[in-house]
Amino acid sequence: MTFDYMAIWDNRDILIDGVLTTLLVSTIAIPIGIIIGTVICMMRISENRMLRWSSIVYIEFLRNIPFLILIFLVFYALPFYGLRLSGLTTGFICLSIYGGAYFAEIFRGGIQSVSKGQFDASKALGLKYGFYMRRVIFPQLYKYIIPPGTNIALTMIKESSLLSMITVAELTYAAHDVNGRTFTPVETFATIALLYWLISTLFLKLTHLLQVKFDAEDTQDGLTVR
């Protein structure tokens, strides 16, 4: 069996569009997911029982169902309530709320890793909750949350491949498209696997640089709180 490179080359526009859509979905959904994760995490650690329990339900539900079920549910349920969204919008929403649940757990783990004395000291100094969270606790979180946060962000990039099932024209959908035109499954699927691999490797390299930068700042300030 021979490799038919031309089948890929002739359809490169479709695949490039697919890569761009995958990147677009991820670059929008990951920051929104981080914001949702922060809000849910604050609810999770709050004293208010109502807020705490609703965040627990949110986190546990989303962490324990497959992403595919979530996207089907949102994609099919919303039109019944008169909200007709495109596949792409549904994809943004699903990916963000799904990632948010995982980010919330990571942020909570980070806050728990910050030494208890930091909270006590802030309270003893009479700092307000919002102020000491923002200026004392959060700056110490980076080193705890960047490695697992990177993993979740990478998972979100990978989960975006499932959006091909609700007709979002991202990379996997592009592969089905090219495969349908040329009937070269071996070449197309191998190509998109390599493209995904490239995207994730570049992403990991980028976050590694970020990590190195934060580590350097950490030692500069002498802020190694353990």
Added chain:
Amino acid sequence: MDLQFLEIIPQTGPMLWGALNTIYVGLLACGVGLVIGTGLLFLRNSRFRLLRILVGIYGSFIRGTPALVQILVLYYALAPLIGLNIGPFTAGILAIGFNSGAYVAEILRGGLSRIPPGQWEAAKALGLPNHKIWFKVILPQVFYSVIPLLVGEFTMVIKLTPLLSTITLVELTRSSQMLYNETFRPVEVLIIAAIIYFIICFSISQYGERLQRRSLKYRL
């Protein structure tokens, strides 16, 4: 729109079969994952540099590509390429097993690094041959210490199984799709499917957390 669960619930028989099939496939894939993960652990510790590099590349590929793409590659590309005629069931179990194997290898590596060097030294001092050191001394301790994490990995495997619906394996997701195509009630059917998945995954992950707490309590 009103949700009419009463209409749907009597027809959910196939979905329950699908759920059982999901668990069955999950268990088999987990078994494959354990075998591959252990194999990768050995290869990573082998004395040949090339093997260690290959294990690294394998891990990077599995973690760097979506599981859906891995399944598609195995089912549509790899199997025909090497002339293997396998059905969706075998292909699905293999694909998820290969995927899980890379993560299991990482878990085992973490467990292995926590084995105190004294264990190796004691085993060598007793004059045990190499394979006995691994199989009788080191690996039992490694596996025992990572059981909670392996339980967590099992929930990840269960959450991967819906992807097999794309290669026409009839598990919970596929049977729900068939049911809502018949009844035109996707919302009710998918809510029931989500609840079943939630019950399966949540109970497993709670069990894993309980094991984790217990192992923390008894450590030292």
